[in-house]
Amino acid sequence: MTNTGDKYFDSEAFHKLLDSYETSINAGEPVFMDADDLVDIADYYQYTGEKDKAEEAISLALSLSPGSSSPLTYRIHEALFQQNDPQKAWELLEQMIDKESPDYIFDRAEILISEGNIEEAEEYLEENFRDLPSDEQQDFIVDAANIFMDWRLPEKVIQWVTRGNPNDPNVKNSTEFKEILAKAFVEMGKYEDGKRIFNELIDKDPFSKKYWNALASAQFMNEDYSGAIQSSEYAIALEPEDPEGFITKANGLLRLNNFEEALKYYQRYLELEPDDEFALLHEGTCLINMLKLQEAIEVLKKAQAITTKDSSYFWDIYQELAFAYAENKEPDKAMEVMDQAEAMAYDPVQILLIKGHILLTANKLDEAKEAFGKAIRMSDSRKQTMLRVIVSFYDNRYVEGAYAFLQRFLTHYDEEEEGKNTEGYAYMALCCYELKKYDEFLSYLKKACEVNPAECRIAVGNMFPEDVKPEDYYQYVKDKLDRE
Structure with a gap:
């Protein structure tokens, strides 16, 4: 079994459940389990990338318990998140026998959110929340907050989480509350708050791969690439074949221009997830920067074969493939790639x-x-x-x-912008440095650090140690010159 980082999936109780199920399936014997257990098994297979096994388990659950809430919830989530088909989700919801179950309530809210009816979903949840006895409210709050988190509505998450009594130790120290709050802060760009809470969770459970990966992700988004690499290494130490740890470490190494090491971790990730176009794209980027152009072309052609025009990586894949051909002195093939993109109305x-x-x-x-x-x-x-x-x-x-x-x-x-323009100064500093116009270099670098540190990192970041912040590049050069 895979160490997932999920407490239930990694528990002895679930191991026994899964072993019993797999023993029956492998022997061709009937499976005698309730629908909830089969849904847990399907969730586990989905989590570990075994989609065919997940489908087998959920189909069995529906055949044994038609109208049961939990397997229909699984299908509703497929309709919403994989098929983008709210109408199908409504039809599945109507098949639920228990119209007062928590699954029904939360599924209905999710379908409303998927259609953009966020306030209607909020009102519907509020109505059901008011009718609950106090000892059931905390679980409802967590479930509602998780729904809004799934739909990337962190402000709604905060609103629901703060409904809990902050003086109640069951709320204040609740792992569930802290976890969802940390995710919401990260989604809102409040990275320091998110990292602080994830560190608190790690202090309580230092062997949680899930929390180390979540911390690494928050650090990466906060441009703390060294920190993200270190946190992902803890996740990998806990699970040596952890794809999330591999991809986060690879991404951090790539941002630090450590292409050789980044390549190793993209390749380790791709051994586990061979058809991930994001990883193939960035493997190709590493190879281009290492001047292994023919290898880059082969990898990017594989990514091109997988991607679709609706993919968020479509353009990056075509662009990188064109660059690889151009750098490989094959401009005609590079132009052909762009013609293909043009034919798809890009x-x-x-x-x-x-x-x-x-x-x-x-x-x-x-x-x-x-x-x-x-x-x-x-x-x-x-x-x-x-x-x-x-x-x-x-x-x-x-x-x-x-x-x-x-x-x-x-x-x-x-x-035109009355002195408020922030773009171009870092690139001008770079040109001045190349042309040995050092006084101009310092002047433009100072301006760039003041008005656009992000552009500084992109344009001249490889000229500075990785622990120097972009806004400090000018001062770093000035201090170095003063010492000389």
Whole structure:
């Protein structure tokens, strides 16, 4: 059995239940279990990526107990989260025999939320909450909060969690309350609050892989990549084949430009999840940065075969594959990849920008300028598009051209935005450094640190130790010069 990090799935009681089920299934014997136990087994298989086994267990539950709440809830969640089909979810809900069960109440609320009827769902939950005896309210609060968390509505989560009596030690020290509150804080971008609570949970349960992974995720989103790597290592120590630990560690290493080590952990993750397009994309990115271009192309072609236009990674995969071909001196194949994206009606501005970049890589300057010019004219966000063009010139070693373009860019937008422009300064600092214009480098770096630390990290972060914050880059250089 896999160590999941979930207390129930890792418990002796569940192990016995699963062993009994699998013994009967493997022997071809009838399974005598209630629907709730079979749903737990299906949830376990789903959690561990064994989808066919999950389907077998849930189908058995429905055949043995048609109209039972828990297996129908499982199907309703499939309809909402996997199939995006609220109408099917309503039809499944109507099959429930017990219309007053907690499953029915929470499933109905979830379907309403999925249709955008958030206030109606809130009112429905509130009505049912008011009718409960006090000793049942805490469980209701946790379940309601978890629903809103699943639908990424953290403000609603906070509202429900704070309904509990904060002076009641059962509430104050409740692991469930703390866990859902930490998740909500992270979702709201209150990373320090989220990390603090996850650390409290780890202090109580230091062997919880789930909490170490949750802390690592919060640290990663807070751009504490070293901390995220360290926390993911604890998760891996607790479960040596933990895919979540592998992917979080790989992501942190990639952000620190440690491509060789990141590659190892993406590959370890892909041994467990071979068709994960996100991991394939980033394995390809590592290989490109390691100049293993042919290997990168093969990996990215696999990602391309898996992805769909609706995927959030579609464009990144096509873009990286085009870059890999371009760097491998195969501009025609790179352009072919962009033509494929264009045929699927992808954003024409983005396609023109990448085509321009490919043409620059092939030293076709006039054709590149034509593509870039068309992209800028078509763009609804000309400022960001112009900056993308400038970065393409820099990346293709047209540093003086990028410098001249940035001079015009900064003059124009500083005037247009009355001195409030925050973009382009870090890239100008980078160009000045390359051109040995060191006084200008310091001036632009100082400005960039003040107005746009995020751009600083992207543009010049590889020039500084990883423990130096982007807003401190200028002071770091100044202190170093003073010591010399």
